[in-house]
Amino acid sequence: MGWNTHASGTNDPPEVRNWKIHLIALLASMSALAMGYDTAVIGGTMALNSFRDDFKLNERPQNQIDTIQGNIVSTFQAGCFFGALITFPFAERLGRRLTIFCASLVFLLGGTLMTAARGNMNLIIAGRAIAGLGIGSTSMCVPVYISETAPPSIRGRLVGIFEIASQGGGMLGFWINYATSQTIPDASLAQWTIPLALQLLPGVLLASGIFFCPESPRWLARKDRFDKAESVLCMIRNLPAEHDYIRQELGEIRAQVEQRSVMQMSRKQQFKKLFQKGTRNRMAVGMLLMFLQSFTGVNIITYYAPRIFETLGIAGTSTKLFSTGLYGCFKTLGMCTFTFFVVEKVGRRNGLLWGAALGCIPKLVCSAVRMHPVHAACTSSMSCMYVMLAGRARHVISTNRVQIGWTREARTADVDATMQLLARVTTLSR
Numbered sequence: 086m087g088w089n090t091h092a093s094g095t096n097d098p099p100e101v102r103n104w105k106i107h108l109i110a111l112l113a114s115m116s117a118l119a120m121g122y123d124t125a126v127i128g129g130t131m132a133l134n135s136f137r138d139d140f141k142l143n144e145r146p147q148n149q150i151d152t153i154q155g156n157i158v159s160t161f162q163a164g165c166f167f168g169a170l171i172t173f174p175f176a177e178r179l180g181r182r183l184t185i186f187c188a189s190l191v192f193l194l195g196g197t198l199m200t201a202a203r204g205n206m207n208l209i210i211a212g213r214a215i216a217g218l219g220i221g222s223t224s225m226c227v228p229v230y231i232s233e234t235a236p237p238s239i240r241g242r243l244v245g246i247f248e249i250a251s252q253g254g255g256m257l258g259f260w261i262n263y264a265t266s267q268t269i270p271d272a273s274l275a276q277w278t279i280p281l282a283l284q285l286l287p288g289v290l291l292a293s294g295i296f297f298c299p300e301s302p303r304w305l306a307r308k309d310r311f312d313k314a315e316s317v318l319c320m321i322r323n324l325p326a327e328h329d330y331i332r333q334e335l336g337e338i339r340a341q342v343e344q345r346s347v348m349q350m351s352r353k354q355q356f357k358k359l360f361q362k363g364t365r366n367r368m369a370v371g372m373l374l375m376f377l378q379s380f381t382g383v384n385i386i387t388y389y390a391p392r393i394f395e396t397l398g399i400a401g402t403s404t405k406l407f408s409t410g411l412y413g414c415f416k417t418l419g420m421c422t423f424t425f426f427v428v429e430k431v432g433r434r435n436g437l438l439w440g441a442a443l444g445c446i447p448k449l450v451c452s453a454v455r456m457h458p459v460h461a462a463c464t465s466s467m468s469c470m471y472v473m474l475a476g477r478a479r480h481v482i483s484t485n486r487v488q489i490g491w492t493r494e495a496r497t498a499d500v501d502a503t504m505q506l507l508a509r510v511t512t513l514s515r
Contacts, residue, residue, distance in 0.1 A: 097238040098330055103323045110231050110243040112294035114250040116223035119192060119287040121254025123216060125387055125413060126280050127157060129262030129406050132391040135276035139204050158388045160210050164217020169225040181230040181301045185223055189292040192219030193285060200282045203274065233301040234321055252420040255387060256413030263406040306338045314338065381444055
């Protein structure tokens with residue numbers, strides 16, 4: 086089951102699975118590339134000798150260094166949390182495209198502050214928080230935008246591009262840290278500024294590329310711009326306006342808009358609807374899924390990978406960074422394999438169950454190594470197994486939590502409740 090496959094049971098003509106819709110998903114997924122890179126690069130950057138010298142971390146005791154690293158990580162997480170939480174009203178008022186553009190500018194501001202810090206830890210922390218606001222906003226808005234523009238037969242595939250870009254960005258972050266540690270002297274500030282500066286590239290691609298993407302036709306219809314919605318549908322579906330498929334999809338969108346106008350609710354009523362029967366169950370499942378996914382500690386492995394591998398017996402900055410690079414490779418390889426060859430065969434639920442079980446193995450390996458130290462060679466071998474298993478378990482969990490949450494929401498009639506639900510669910514995924 087490869088890239089050219091699509092979901093069965095739909096009446097989508099082959100024209101709708103065109104290069105335009107894939108390009109739209111790819112450009113929008115630059116936000117995920119930025120998210121993955123920014124998440125992965127910081128752990129390795131903090132392990133670089135040039136960074137530790139510039140910020141005088143080598144002069145501090147280890148407990149203070151751990152506290153500083155924790156602050157750098159937590160401020161980014163806090164920014165992501167609030168970014169996802171406050172995006173809903175902006176996405177509804179300004180549209181998906183303009184919201185994504187503004188969020189990309191916020192991310193670029195944060196990335197610029199981090200790159201220009203030069204020994205100022207306050208700028209690093211402030212930049213991480215601001216970048217987190219932008220990343221949190223796009224992590225909620227972009228998958229919704231992709232879902233609203235994608236045809237049903239390949240919606241799961243296109244949303245999967247978002248997560249693949251995230252894992253690919255993480256792999257790049259790991260290996261770029263390793264490359265700079267090998268090619269740039271420790272005495273040069275470029276050793277740590279180059280990895281942080283490169284995070285701006287996907288942000289620039291997102292900010293510029295989103296203007297070549299159309300607005301969501303569903304959002305346009307909700308603003309009574311049906312003529313524009315029709316022209317956008319014709320463009321992204323590669324079909325003429327008189328085609329039956331365009332008429333049917335536009336009719337479904339119109340019916341949703343009319344139902345929404347009849348059931349027009351205030352913000353307070355929309356919030357109350359989240360706790361009504363049916364909606365509250367979906368929200369509870371989604372929030373619990375996202376919370377438990379984060380609570381497994383998969384994000385901690387990414388943030389503190391060099392430090393974790395150090396506790397497993399891997400010494401030396403280059404060796405630790407090389408290990409994080411391998412971890413990133415296994416994550417990305419596993420993600421691509423699972424998305425294109427496995428998920429449609431085993432299903433989302435079974436994938437989550439097996440992924441959760443698989444995720445227990447590397448944690449047990451890590452605990453065993455820490456509690457019962459053995460010969461160095463054996464420790465290194467077990468560490469390598471930990472890298473491989475942790476990476477493969479990570480992709481199974483993350484693939485399913487993205488695809489379950491977002492691929493089914495675009496056709497929901499109650500879009501207001503859906504957007505608020507996704508905003509709250511996304512906050513727990515950060």
